[in-house]
Every structure is written in structure tokens, then in C-alpha cells.
Amino acid sequence: MERNAKRFGWIAAALLLTGTLAQAQDLVREARYADITVGNSVATILQIGAYNNARLDQSGARQNQAVSQTGSRNQAVANQSGMNNSMNAQQSGTANSVQVSQAGNNNQAGTAQSGAENAASVVQTGAYNQAFVGQYGQANQASVTQAGFGGAVSVKQFGDNMKASATQR
Numbered sequence: 001m002e003r004n005a006k007r008f009g010w011i012a013a014a015l016l017l018t019g020t021l022a023q024a025q026d027l028v029r030e031a032r033y034a035d036i037t038v039g040n041s042v043a044t045i046l047q048i049g050a051y052n053n054a055r056l057d058q059s060g061a062r063q064n065q066a067v068s069q070t071g072s073r074n075q076a077v078a079n080q081s082g083m084n085n086s087m088n089a090q091q092s093g094t095a096n097s098v099q100v101s102q103a104g105n106n107n108q109a110g111t112a113q114s115g116a117e118n119a120a121s122v123v124q125t126g127a128y129n130q131a132f133v134g135q136y137g138q139a140n141q142a143s144v145t146q147a148g149f150g151g152a153v154s155v156k157q158f159g160d161n162m163k164a165s166a167t168q169r
Helices: 002-026
Strands: 043-049 053-059 065-071 075-081 087-093 098-103 109-115 120-125 130-136 142-147 152-158 164-168
Touching: 043 053, 053 065, 065 075, 075 087, 087 098, 098 109, 109 120, 120 130, 130 142, 142 152, 152 164
Parallel strands: 043 065, 053 075, 065 087, 075 098, 087 109, 098 120, 109 130, 120 142, 130 152, 142 164
Antiparallel strands: none
């Protein structure tokens, strides 16, 4: 019985190894991603539905993020550190919330929200910060904090319980 258990263990390990190798061989680089090389970070998320939640973390070289959420309880959290940061978040729906944190180099952030309980927070440190927040409807709140060289802020709010704050150091 013990001998069969050992044999079964070896067979299971061999099957796992060959299955993993076969899966690795199936990975083929797609032509549409040919221009993306190591260090050219890109992240794109599209969510349509009810309880959308996205979190993006990037560090190093050239970064770019795009989040588009349509639906109900949308939430997006984006963190970038390193070189040529960029961020774009679009939300429409009910309980929208976006938090952007960018540290280092050529930061840019843009977010547009439409719907019910919008909230946006953008924190940028280092280099050429630029931030845009557009909120359209219901209980809007926006907060932008920048520390760097070229800080520029634009906040547009149309309707309801608007609040906005911008801090630049």
C-alpha cells in the first residue's frame, strides 16, 4: 500500500510538471501588444455591472492607467510611483469613488464622475503634477493635494452637495 502511495505521488508530480510545461508553451505573444516592452507599463480596466471595484498598482518606467466603470457601486484605487505617470478614471453610476496616488516624475491624473455619491481624492508628490477632477451630480466631493514643481489643478462640479479642496506645496 505504501509503495502504491509513493508511485501515485510521483505520477501526480509528473502530471503536474508536464501540464505546467504544456501551458507555458501555449503562451504566445499577441501582435497587438508588440509595442509594449519591459518598462512600458500599461493597464486598462473596463467594468460594466453592479459592484465594480478596481485597484491598480504600478511602479517604474513609463506608466499609464485607464479605468472605465459603468454601473452601480463603482470604486477605483490607483497607485503609481516612478517615471512618467499618467492616470484616467471615468465612472458613471451610483456610489462612485476614486482614489489616485502618484509619487515621482511626470504625474498626471484625470477623473470624471457622473452619478450619485461621487468622491475623488488625488494625491501627487514629485515633479510635474497635473490633476483634473470633473464631478456631475449628487453628493460631490473632491480633494487634490500636490507637492512638486508644476502643480496644476482643475476641479469642475455641477450640482448638489459640492465640496472641493486643493492644496499645493
